[in-house]
Each structure stands twice: as C-alpha cells, then as structure tokens.
Amino acid sequence: MTNSIGDLAEAEAFLVIGSNTTEQHPIIGLELRGAVRRGARLILADPRRIDLARYATLYLRHRPGTDIALLNGLAHIILKEGLEDREFISQRTEGFEAWREVVEGYTPERVREITGVEVDDLYAAARIYATSKPAALLYAMGITQHTSGHQNVLACANLALLTGNLGLPGGGVNPLRGQNNVQGACDVGALYNVFPGYQGVMDEEARGKFEEAWGVRLSGQPGLTVVEMFNAAHEGKVRGMYIMGENVVLSDPHSRHVQEALEALDFLVVQEIFLSETAELADVVLPASSFAEKEGTFTNTERRVQRLRQAIPPVGESKADWEIICEVAKRMEGVDPVQWEYNHPSEIMEEIARLTPIYGGISYQRLEDGGLQWPCPDGDHPGTPILHVGRFTRGLGHFSPVEQIPPDEEPDEEYPLILTTGRVLEHWHTGTMTRRVPGLEWLVPEERIRMNPFDAAKRGIEDGDWARITSRRGEVEARVEITEECAPGVVFMTFHFAEAAANLLTNPALDPVAKIPELKVCAVQVERCKD
Amino acid sequence: MGEITLKIDGKTVEAEEGLTLLQAAGSAGIYIPALCADGDLEPYGGCRLCIVEVEGWAGLHASCTTKVSEGMVVRTTSSLIDSVRRTLVELLMANGHGDCLTCPANQRCELQKVAAYVMPQEGRFRGVEPAHPWDESNPFFTLDMNRCILCGKCVRTCDEIQFLHALDLAYRGYETKVSPDFDQPWVESICENCGQCEAKCPVGAIYERARLEGAPSAETRTICAYCGVGCGLYLLTRGERVVGVRGDPENPVNEGRLCVKGRFGYDFINHPERLTSPLIKEGSRFVESTWEEALDLVARRLSEIKKEHGPEAIAVLASAKATNEENYLIQKFARAVIGCNNIDHCARL
Numbered sequence: 062m063t064n065s066i067g068d069l070a071e072a073e074a075f076l077v078i079g080s081n082t083t084e085q086h087p088i089i090g091l092e093l094r095g096a097v098r099r100g101a102r103l104i105l106a107d108p109r110r111i112d113l114a115r116y117a118t119l120y121l122r123h124r125p126g127t128d129i130a131l132l133n134g135l136a137h138i139i140l141k142e143g144l145e146d147r148e149f150i151s152q153r154t155e156g157f158e159a160w161r162e163v164v165e166g167y168t169p170e171r172v173r174e175i176t177g178v179e180v181d182d183l184y185a186a187a188r189i190y191a192t193s194k195p196a197a198l199l200y201a202m203g204i205t206q207h208t209s210g211h212q213n214v215l216a217c218a219n220l221a222l223l224t225g226n227l228g229l230p231g232g233g234v235n236p237l238r239g240q241n242n243v244q245g246a247c248d249v250g251a252l253y254n255v256f257p258g259y260q261g262v263m264d265e266e267a268r269g270k271f272e273e274a275w276g277v278r279l280s281g282q283p284g285l286t287v288v289e290m291f292n293a294a295h296e297g298k299v300r301g302m303y304i305m306g307e308n309v310v311l312s313d314p315h316s317r318h319v320q321e322a323l324e325a326l327d328f329l330v331v332q333e334i335f336l337s338e339t340a341e342l343a344d345v346v347l348p349a350s351s352f353a354e355k356e357g358t359f360t361n362t363e364r365r366v367q368r369l370r371q372a373i374p375p376v377g378e379s380k381a382d383w384e385i386i387c388e389v390a391k392r393m394e395g396v397d398p399v400q401w402e403y404n405h406p407s408e409i410m411e412e413i414a415r416l417t418p419i420y421g422g423i424s425y426q427r428l429e430d431g432g433l434q435w436p437c438p439d440g441d442h443p444g445t446p447i448l449h450v451g452r453f454t455r456g457l458g459h460f461s462p463v464e465q466i467p468p469d470e471e472p473d474e475e476y477p478l479i480l481t482t483g484r485v486l487e488h489w490h491t492g493t494m495t496r497r498v499p500g501l502e503w504l505v506p507e508e509r510i511r512m513n514p515f516d517a518a519k520r521g522i523e524d525g526d527w528a529r530i531t532s533r534r535g536e537v538e539a540r541v542e543i544t545e546e547c548a549p550g551v552v553f554m555t556f557h558f559a560e561a562a563a564n565l566l567t568n569p570a571l572d573p574v575a576k577i578p579e580l581k582v583c584a585v586q587v588e589r590c591k592d
Numbered sequence: 593m594g595e596i597t598l599k600i601d602g603k604t605v606e607a608e609e610g611l612t613l614l615q616a617a618g619s620a621g622i623y624i625p626a627l628c629a630d631g632d633l634e635p636y637g638g639c640r641l642c643i644v645e646v647e648g649w650a651g652l653h654a655s656c657t658t659k660v661s662e663g664m665v666v667r668t669t670s671s672l673i674d675s676v677r678r679t680l681v682e683l684l685m686a687n688g689h690g691d692c693l694t695c696p697a698n699q700r701c702e703l704q705k706v707a708a709y710v711m712p713q714e715g716r717f718r719g720v721e722p723a724h725p726w727d728e729s730n731p732f733f734t735l736d737m738n739r740c741i742l743c744g745k746c747v748r749t750c751d752e753i754q755f756l757h758a759l760d761l762a763y764r765g766y767e768t769k770v771s772p773d774f775d776q777p778w779v780e781s782i783c784e785n786c787g788q789c790e791a792k793c794p795v796g797a798i799y800e801r802a803r804l805e806g807a808p809s810a811e812t813r814t815i816c817a818y819c820g821v822g823c824g825l826y827l828l829t830r831g832e833r834v835v836g837v838r839g840d841p842e843n844p845v846n847e848g849r850l851c852v853k854g855r856f857g858y859d860f861i862n863h864p865e866r867l868t869s870p871l872i873k874e875g876s877r878f879v880e881s882t883w884e885e886a887l888d889l890v891a892r893r894l895s896e897i898k899k900e901h902g903p904e905a906i907a908v909l910a911s912a913k914a915t916n917e918e919n920y921l922i923q924k925f926a927r928a929v930i931g932c933n934n935i936d937h938c939a940r941l
C-alpha cells in the first residue's frame with residue numbers, strides 16, 4: 062500500500078476493484094464500512110456481487126478479465142469532463158500525452174461493450190472518483206491474478222496519477238497483500254530476481270555487497286519463478302527442491318501438473334507444521350514450529366514491520382524454520398559455519414538491516430511498540446506511513462499506456478462458463494490451518510460451486526445438487542449454491558478444500574512480466590451429476 | 593482543542609475540551625464505577641452507576657454523558673450517590689444468578705469489580721427467577737441471557753465497531769433481551785462471528801465456550817498469522833497450550849478488533865496432527881527419524897544434486913507465512929549455499 066490502513070478513514074471516496082475486502086482483509090473492511098457510514102462514497106467494481114456491494118454507493122459488475130477497459134474507460138470520462146488534476150499532472154508526472162492517446166480510444170460505448178457496465182454507471186463512477194479528494198484506490202488479487210496482471214496494476218496507478226491522488230493521506234494506490242507475510246517475504250528477497258530490499262541480482266554493485274557480506278561468489282542470473290520451477294522439474298532440469306511451508310499442490314494452478322512435477326524430482330524436502338498434500342510427496346519432512354512457538358517479525362500490507370513473540374514451547378520436536386535452515390546450511394559441503402551462527406532472530410534482523418536500505422533502521426528494540434513502516438533507512442528515521450509525498454522514488458510519476466487484452470482462455474462452446482476463484486471469510490488458503498479449527502470447519506464444511514440461477518436452470522441444477530465442473534486441465538465434483546452473487550456466465554469456487562480442489566481446473570498461463578498465473582479466469586463447463 | 597481546568601473530589605484536573613467527566617476522571621486516576629461505558633463506543637448513559645454531583649447543578653448526573661467545562665467542581669461520591677449505586681447494583685444482582693464461582697467471567701467480570709467498590713447487601717430485592725434458554729448455536733460463543741445486565745455493549749459494538757447491527761435489545765421491561773436479527777438462532781443471523789461483542793461483554797452473558805475449560809494463565813503479545821492486515825493480538829495460554837486470543841487494543845492496525853479467523857482460529861496450534869518429529873520416506877511410507885539423521889540426509893542429497901547437475905538443478909520455495917528472518921535465511925541459503933537464484937514463494941497466489 063502507498064498509504065496506511067489508518068489513513069483510509071480520511072478518504073472521501075473509494076474505488077475498490079478486485080478486492081473482496083470485508084472477507085479477505087476483514088479489519089480493512091471495517092475501515093471501509095466505517096468511512097461509508099461517515100459519508101464517504103464507495104465505488105465497487107467486481108465481477109461478483111460480494112458483501113461489500115451492500116455498502117457501495119455504486120456497484121459495477123464488469124466481466125472477469127476486463128479491468129483495463131474499465132479503468133481506461135473511467136480515465137476517458139474524467140478527461141472528457143475536464144476533472145483531471147492538471148497541476149499534479151504537469152508538476153509530478155510524465156508520459157501524459159502518449160497515454161492520453163491510448164485512453165482516447167476507450168469511449169464509454171466501447172467500454173460498455175467490453176465490460177458489460179452501463180454507460181451511466183461509468184459516468185457516475187468517474188465523477189465520484191475524480192471529484193472527491195482524497196480518493197483511495199484499493200485492489201487485490203482480482204487485479205493481479207491475470208495474464209494482464211501487471212498492466213492491470215498500471216491502469217490503476219494511471220487513474221491515481223490523473224486525479225493527483227498520490228502522496229496524500231486518504232489517497233493512494235493500495236494493493237492489499239494476501240498472506241500475512243507476503244510483503245515481508247518479498248522485502249527480504251525471497252524472489253527470483255532481487256536480493257533483499259529489491260536490489261537486483263543483475264546489479265553488480267548490489268551483488269558485490271552481498272558477496273562481501275556472505276563471503277561467496279553469487280550468480281547474477283535471475284532464477285526460476287514458482288510456476289517455472291514446476292515446468293523445469295517436469296523437464297528434468299530441476300532435480301531437487303526445498304519447500305518451506307507452502308502447500309503448492311493445492312494453492313498453485315493446474316494441480317495435477319504440480320503434483321507430477323514434484324513426483325518427478327530426485328529429492329524433495331518439505332518443512333511444514335502438518336503433513337500437507339505437498340509434504341506427502343516429500344522424501345524428507347522436517348517438522349516446523351508454528352507462529353505461536355517462535356520469535357520473529359512479519360511485515361503487513363501497509364509495510365509495517367511488527368514483532369512476533371513466542372507464547373508456547375515448540376510442539377513436539379518441531380523447530381523454528383530459521384533454526385532448521387541454519388542446521389541444513391551448516392551441513393552442506395563447503396559452507397563456512399560462521400555465516401550460519403545466530404543465537405536469536407534479532408541477530409538475523411541486524412544482518413538484514415545492514416544489507417537492506419529500506420530496513421536499515423529496523424531493530425527489535427525499536428519494534429517494541431507498534432512497529433515501523435518501511436522505508437526506514439536509519440536508526441532515527443520514524444518510518445514512512447505514506448509513500449510518494451512530494452516526489453516519487455524515480456522522480457516523476459509515469460503514465461503507462463495499457464490496452465485491454467483478453468484473458469488467455471475465453472469461454473467457447475465446449476467450456477462456456479468462466480470460473481473465477483477466491484476465498485471465504487472463515488477459511489484460509491488451502492485450509493491447512495483453518496480446516497483443523499473445528500468451529501470454522503463447522504461453519505463452512507465444504508466447497509460450493511456458486512452459480513447464477515439462469516445458468517443453473519439451463520442445466521437442470523437445483524440448489525444443493527452435486528455437479529461436475531470441468532476445464533481443459535481437470536474435473537472436480539461439488540455441490541452447487543445458486544446465487545445472484547455471480548453474473549450469468551460466471552461461476553465461483555474457493556481453493557480451501559482438497560476434496561474439491563479448484564486448482565485442478567485453473568489455468569497456469571502467466572503474466573509475462575509479473576509471472577502471476579491467471580487464477581481469476583478460466584473456461585469451464587458445469588453439469589449435474591446423476592446422483 | 594483547549595485545556596479545561598476543573599476539580600474532581602478536591603483534586604485539580606486538566607482535561608481536553610470535549611471529554612466527558614468519566615474520561616477526565618479516568619485519566620486523572622479517579623475511579624468512577626460504570627458498566628455500560630466503553631472508550632471505543634459512543635456514550636450511552638444506560639447503567640447510571642457513574643452518577644456524580646456537580647456544584648451548582650441540581651440532582652445527579654451521569655458522568656459518561658456530561659462534558660467537562662471550565663471551573664466545574666465535581667464529587668464522585670457522597671452518601672446519596674453511594675446509596676443510589678448500591679441500590680442499582682442490588683437490582684442487577686437480584687436479576688442474575690450470583691453463582692460467580694462457576695461463571696466463565698469469574699475474576700474478569702466488571703460487575704464483580706463494581707460490587708466490590710459499592711458493597712451491596714444480600715437479599716434486599718427479589719427478581720424474577722431468570723429462565724432464558726441459552727443460545728449455543730454459534731460454534732465459538734454462547735449467549736446466556738440469565739447473566740445479562742442489559743448494558744447494551746454487545747449491541748452497540750456490533751453496530752459501531754463491526755458496522756453490522758446483527759444484535760438488538762428486543763421486547764420491553766422484564767422481557768427485554770439481547771437478540772439476533774429476527775430473534776433467530778444467532779448463527780443463522782447476519783452475524784460474522786467476529787466475537788467483538790463477546791470481548792466487550794462486561795459479565796458472563798456472552799462468553800467463549802473455551803473459557804468453560806478454565807481461565808488462561810498467561811498471555812503473549814504477538815501478531816495474527818492469517819491475512820496481510822497484520823492485526824495485533826495476545827495469545828492466551830495455559831501451560832503449553834494456546835487456549836484463546838484477545839485483540840491488542842494498543843496495536844495501531846486493529847485497535848483491539850479481530851475477525852473470526854484471528855480470534856477463534858487457534859485450535860490448529862496444538863492439534864494432534866501436528867508434525868512432531870522428522871519423517872523420512874522409506875518405500876512409500878514415512879518413518880520417524882532423529883533430527884541428526886534427517887538433516888544429514890537433506891544436506892547430503894542436496895550437495896550431491898548440486899555436484900552432479902549444477903546449482904540450477906535445485907529450486908527453493910520460501911513462504912509468505914514464515915517470518916522475515918526465515919525468508920531472509922532461505923534466500924541466503926539458495927543464493928550463497930546452493931548458488932543460484934531459483935528462489936521464489938507464492939507471492940502471486
């Protein structure tokens with residue numbers, strides 16, 4: 062997030078797109094509900110009529126995979142009506158004219174054709190967003206999990222630049238990060254192309270710094286991303302894998318392919334708290350401690366680094382992930398054990414701070430109360446609640462022209478429906494944790510394929526009937542829930558349930574830049590099961 | 593906003609304009625008993641226990657709804673105030689069970705605290721024998737109307753904090769009760785099971801059923817492990833088990849609020865299916881092993897693959913659930929020990 066959760070309360074308007082906020086980021090959802098009650102206006106754009114629609118001033122139901130057309134269409138109207146922030150554009154941005162030419166083409170009529178959103182609603186949304194200041198834009202995986210994911214993100218940023226909604230409280234472009242520490246994992250370099258602090262592996266100066274600190278030569282060649290790792294394993298190019306706490310068999314697209322890839326490996330080690338579907342395939346399983354049994358830090362979606370503290374001793378003989386990694390490293394051939402001697406996670410944070418400018422001022426001592434938001438370059442820096450105040454990191458904010466591109470897979474005769482996936486409030490991800498909480502499991506015990514009454518009637522399916530849902534990659538059976546929440550032509554499933562794993566169906570096609578698979582759109586057919 | 597000077601019980605108190613007398617007294621360390629007031633909720637003026645006298649004003653005034661003003665002289669206790677409070681508490685007790693020792697709220701109950709302060713007498717009033725059925729429909733918490741003091745905190749919490757208004761005070765007089773929308777079983781209402789109301793109930797009327805197995809003996813301040821909001825919470829423990837969670841009111845992210853997963857999703861921690869020792873696959877089944885054996889095997893196999901096929905033949909997946917320190921170490925492991933950048937995690941999923 063460019064801004065902080067706390068300053069959302071200052072927004073006069075919200076544009077929420079591709080985020081099921083009240084179910085997936087419930088406490089941020091409360092901030093939105095509260096702001097609406099105090100009079101802020103909220104525009105929700107989502108293919109599904111999610112809970113937040115009840116609080117929305119205006120709800121736009123666009124077709125899955127048409128976000129760019131919608132966002133460009135709103136920009137088109139803002140320009141046509143002269144509602145842009147000219148001062149901000151001239152002083153703080155570049156590339157406006159080239160971008161403007163692209164947006165010219167997104168007339169309301171054409172956008173209605175592509176997205177299915179009525180012209181009047183497009184005008185109303187554009188006016189609300191452009192005439193309320195500050196206005197905050199929020200998005201989540203509904204924007205990123207597409208083959209056009211990174212362009213979708215740029216289209217969001219363009220809209221904020223156009224209306225001068227960056228660098229001020231209550232504004233901003235605010236991606237809501239899913240997992241508790243996905244932000245932190247990226248920050249400290251658990252990515253194929255960057256060292257900690259987003260310092261490129263191809264950057265010689267950065268590499269030199271890490272080579273000196275770690276006492277070894279390092280590769281300047283970007284590595285493989287998750288989905289590419291599985292492809293490489295299939296092809297026999299990757300022979301060994303080390304997986305720390307991810308249940309990839311259920312969470313990644315095209316599960317069968319993932320499972321085959323893991324089975325093809327010569328050696329797989331999995332560090333986990335439960336024998337997950339992924340751990341089942343391992344040669345060695347190392348028992349990890351849960352978050353309640355260890356010390357450390359997490360970084361939340363607003364870049365706030367916070368302290369995790371140990372409440373109970375490790376369960377059984379389990380060990381914290383950091384201890385296990387050190388133990389393995391020390392046993393590897395040719396490793397200097399001094400590099401892997403840490404008495405406490407605070408010493409690891411000291412090393413992170415030394416090598417990572419955005420975390421430079423972070424120490425356990427300073428995290429005692431409330432945490433710190435990066436960038437926090439030195440020990441006296443108070444942290445940064447709002448990014449881009451006064452200037453952008455790169456100087457000027459850049460308008461990036463982006464065009465609507467269709468999803469990788471579109472409905473056809475054989476697979477006439479669009480499947481979009483997500484999660485529910487009560488469960489988490491692949492269910493490894495929440496499905497072992499009896500109360501949560503009781504509330505939501507099984508998968509339901511959600512579908513519109515029209516599509517259900519056409520197939521002779523009644524509420525609660527068992528149905529088979531099929532894509533080019535696999536098939537799954539589950540009961541159907543008939544609901545107006547889904548538009549005709551769109552069905553919804555979660556990926557919490559191993560017995561009806563939606564990711565057997567999903568499309569692993571990647572966004573070429575961000576390498577995100579298209580989990581939000583794939584073509585499927587649904588038919589009633591005989592009994 | 594300006595500072596205002598007033599006198600409470602003879603003590604000179606500075607308070608910001610706009611504060612209530614109850615708040616001003618609280619920050620000056622002067623205790624005024626109250627059951628329906630809460631710093632996170634709008635003033636309500638329902639329980640009348642916080643009554644005070646103000647010099648020059650006739651009658652008694654609820655300090656939770658009276659704003660401070662310059663030069664005010666306030667008394668929080670007098671024989672009149674004390675006797676009214678005593679009567680109010682005796683009436684509340686007459687309608688309840690009084691079986692404190694078996695109540696899940698024992699020792700954290702605010703009625704007990706208020707009673708200790710005003711010292712009510714036994715048996716001056718007799719209420720109707722409370723016989724409301726319990727609402728146990730929710731998997732996590734119970735509503736026992738027989739212990740309810742009708743402070744309305746749960747209703748206001750759901751409305752003002754959760755913005756849902758799933759609860760209301762229904763019916764009138766003696767019949768008044770807390771009720772989910774349409775008086776249906778709680779779990780079938782629009783309730784989102786966040787437990788915010790349970791956390792605010794000052795007595796044992798709404799309680800987490802886990803509390804029936806005993807009170808926690810310690811708590812640890814930490815962070816929720818589910819979503820990217822990163823709410824602050826306390827893990828409540830009893831020996832080596834996590835038996836509850838409460839929101840951290842000081843955490844700037846959530847200010848004490850939690851969702852259903854953060855508040856009630858802790859049973860997995862001590863779950864019997866937790867992995868408790870390393871496992872090595874022999875044939876198609878796993879065999880338990882020592883750490884030494886497992887670690888040696890992992891290091892040996894990875895070293896072999898690296899030697900035979902080069903570092904690029906190994907890929908490492910970090911975790912968006914693990915800590916920053918752990919993710920840092922595993923990328924250091926991939927880059928410095930294995931020797932390639934095949935390191936990623938499910939950031940995009």
Ligand code: SF4
Binds near residue numbers: 759
């Ligand atoms: S649990 Fe939450 S949603 Fe349900 S009634 Fe209580 S406050 Fe409202």
Ligand code: SF4
Binds near residue numbers: 739770
């Ligand atoms: S249930 Fe608890 S919070 Fe609600 S009115 Fe009764 S005593 Fe007050």
Ligand code: SF4
Binds near residue numbers: 086822853
């Ligand atoms: S309590 Fe709920 S909203 Fe808060 S971090 Fe946990 S899962 Fe997210």
